[in-house]
Amino acid sequence: MADKIIEVNSIYEKVHEYCKDYLTDEPADLSVEMTAEDIIYEKQKSDSEFAYEGKELPNFSDDLLEETAVYRKIAEYMPNYDTFVFHGSVIAVEGQGFLFTAKSGTGKSTHTRLWREYLGDKAVMVNDDKPMLKITDTGVIAYGTPYNGKHRLGCNMSVPLKAICILTRGEKNSIVPIGKTEAYSMLLQQVYRPQDPLQMAKTLKLVDRMAESIELYRLACNMDMEAAEVAYNGMKG
Template sequence: MPKYLIADFIVEIEPKFDYLKKLCEPFLYEGERSADFSAIPSASYLNSLLSRMVEGSTIDEAEEFATASIFNRKIIHRGAMLVHSSALVFDGKAYLFSADSGVGKSTHTKMWLKRFGSKAHILNDDKPVVKIKNGVPLCCGTPFDGGSGIADNETVPIGAIIFIERSDDNFVTVPDTKEIVQRLYKSTVKFVNKSDGMSLLSNLDNLIRHTKFYVLHCNTDDSAVDVAYNNIIKNCK
């Protein structure tokens, strides 16, 4: 069975459809490490999921979504977690822009690509994973792209996690711990039992202790990038 190296976990995945096969190719692992776990959805789960997805969704998309869901739930117990975000790499650090659907996280990171060109790139536009290793917060690419087609096999130190809020004006605030927890909880896998909950709380605590967080209140004007750069990036160098 094929094995893949994702966020330093060896994962058994058995893609049946072309979409997931293509996404997983850069993560293929041919070394000697044993699998940490498998992330293989059953046929019945795929069909059930497809029936609940938006009209026009394909079985290929259902397989990617189901595999991602299994993967992201299993890593909770291994010191890692999904942060639903667009992860931008700039000056060797990852900046995770997280927001509710429709707020414009991808729109904002694309503005960075337009402004800075090859100095910036998007690691993953939907489902990057975060973990702490030797006290350093890391952003890890995954094959799971949320339909964007952007899913690189790369691990980069985190500069900051930035929550985006729409606003007429562009400015930055620093959230307190309660706000960080609330916002992170909205952007990650929800626990279904006590064991999940305890592991998730531990991950949240570890991430908060080692990572910088900001809230970017912004519109879609290019000046939003300037505000983020001057008030966030310069503080994370």
């Protein structure tokens, strides 16, 4: 993932099935070792979040909890390689990547589906939930990951990221460029925030570099097909 070979030593086999499109026999750059304590932590964290929201506590299986634990450990490591996990939906069009992000329930996946309908074979889904973004001296590269949402939309590929677009709901479709200051709060909300303070500091620096080197937009959209047309024409250059 993100040009790094990650060895995963898991308790259960399910995580390897989940990541089967990313399997390789090349030597590892880093290793993730799973323990029973990691699964217990994910169980406690999940129960706490559901209880806070007043929802019935879930009954996730241990192998499913381990999948989340593997994702978390990988995400904690990645800032060492100028890379972080970002919550959004990335689509590639003619060799350029466009990332849509928003608060949950706003319609990121719906919007990228409209792009695929509008552009047909020109549009390829990179990742529909948790892509990795690598910050380089020449720009940002978006990578697919196994963590691609409930519909499993995405593939093992990378693409130079041209723009990030923050979605909002609106009756009329319109898109405007925005600056780092206006976008920064949403960028921080959507990036994976490591628990380790040093890794968090690295992540904040990477977000700063990203916000200064990439095009940023805000799109008001009503989820009609016209929304995809307005967004694409506004960002393609």
